[in-house]
Amino acid sequence: MNTIGVAIIGCGGITLQNHLPGLALCKDTRVVALCDNNPATLEKASRDTGINVTSTSYEEIVKRDDVQAVIIATPNISHGPIAHAAIAAGKHVLCEKPIAMTYAEAKGMADAADAAGVRHMTAFTYRFVPAMRYLSHLIKQGDLGLPYHYRSCRLQDWGKRNLGWRQVKALASTGELGDMLSHRIDFAQFLIGPIQRLVANMRILITERGGQPSDLDDWVAILAEFEGGATGVLESSKLASGRNESWRSLDWVELNGSEATFEFTTGKWNELLHGKAGGPGLAPLAVPREFWVWPGSPRDPQQGDPLITFRYDQAFEFIDAIRNQRPCVPSFREGMQTQAVIDAAVHSAEIQAWVNLPNT
Template sequence: MSTVDEVGIGMVGTAFMGAAHSQAWRTVGRVFDLPVRPRMVAVCGRDEARTAAAADRLGWSSYETDWRALIARDDVQLVDVCTPGDSHAEIAIAALRAGKHVLCEKPLANTVAEAEAMAAAAREAGTVAMTGFTYRRVPALALMAEMVAAGRIGDVRHVRAAYLQDWLVDPASPLTWRLQAEHAGSGALGDLGAHIVDATRYLTGLEFTAVSALTETFVTERPTGDGGTGAVTVDDTALFLARLSGGAVGTFEATRYATGRKNGLRIELNGTRGTLAFDLERLNELEFHDGTRPQAEAGFTRILVTEPIHPYLSAWWPPGHLLGYEHAFTHQARDLLTAIAAGADDSAARPAHASFDDGLAVQRVLDAVASSAADGTWTTL
């Protein structure tokens, strides 16, 4: 076990994910009994005025305007990367080579080659490197994974997963970095599809072996801030079939054009002995059908995942008092700090999942989906 009692955090990025991660770093030591304490050393952004304001608002002790300066600081041991995908590889690899631990938002990179380089750097560094697939830390999904591993639904036969949003339905919505391939890599596929691909791997323990996909861009030009328009160079929606190891099959949908759906992630697993289903808009609940029960008693049971015996919940409120979206980030911070304290090579470091190798595995699936959509054939992984 490490003798380090404090980990200095340096975060790159001050927008949506930066705010969510900051909330977690502020909260985690006040909720969980941690083996090491986090210290919010510095946040980094390109615009000095905005970064200074973010540091004050989000609770950081200082700020930098160059991520290289952040990495070089002796008081920073963990670099938290919350930037667009086109900078993930450069920042994360530099941090790993400097001997830092790294938390990098999903998807891990914009290309398989970048993800391979990041995973290789993580293995060589020997520090803890985590991909931020935060939904793994939703207690209901963590319980779902435990139930699958315990054989409660038997062998998985079908996976049905969809992640539906509607924030691009209006064609007048402005062009942002998320709609430009040079920054985001892909559109709904990487932004939303990465989550359901990772959730499938996490929940089932199965790997994707082949995919057949289509993608579509419904609005190809959007307004820019200067009064003109710019090209949308990523997908608006991605749909694909998948074959999984062990003979299971799956259907997957990711879109930012599902009118009325704000953040609708749903995943259902059908097995030989039962079914489990999760809906992010009811994130404290699981649906469970136990196929071994007598026919007269058959049906779905609603499990309210708020008991102290459920994953992560012993630190929170009495049963029935619900948790929200932000709590998963706090759980992620706890697991990362626990892994750092245990040591990157220690078997107790399992909380570091999803590793950079997990992030690479997801990136390979995303690449196969894009390839299949481009040539209209099944793509084998």
């Protein structure tokens, strides 16, 4: 395979901010087609990028001979249908998170992709933060010891503004849970292992956003137990007034083990906090340069805003996996495992009780 042709389905902000710049760094890779069901959005994206092959029909786009791979950046409800259409056409697929509306749908996507022999990837972009990669390395080599506790907190101030499809249950399935906490659920299972059972609560605190109804959660919290015996506490909110947004707001993970504690904050891409058992407290721990970019990525970590550019390594991982015919990291399987936790959290909040996770 020489040049890999990529079609992007969904031309909103995430495509312009993350996917296009990342693909631009990939050798012998070209975005050959754009698709969006909103003609105005599609026209603007075509004008901004100079890509003239466009369509409002994903069925048409995935069948093109010059398309070998597809990136899905659409409302959650359409992830499954688009992915299945692309897989049936033999295309490799990178899908935004959460990859599906339910665990059953996510599993169906993963099973279909494996059966077809195509590469599949879930867009858990924070996996590519240098500090997160280094933290994973330290845990794998035993620096944490036996894991005791995992906790994460994501607090932003989104106020009452309109969130479009993200505030409509029929289009998104969940709100803050799938939108923001899904990343932290992935962190948890990536670093500690599978969640075995949980109890959760969710609240819809704003029922009207920008003059339109909102029927999805603005706040969610999970108390979890991992298969290995560790405990977990995860909280996320859109309504932490005064906290600001993006990297300027609180996005924090802490892990306590028998040998040490580690703290990870996304705003500090090249630093962890670390303290040994019985020690004086936490102190900064620099991330070595070999973790500043994804292995093999051509990205220069000195170029651009490092709080944004780490996301571009995601595109490299997708393209490199296609070229080398190996599994993507993270794949649909990790997206499926996160969706199992999301479904369990929704069910727990509904019945107000602990829920056991399926064997994923």
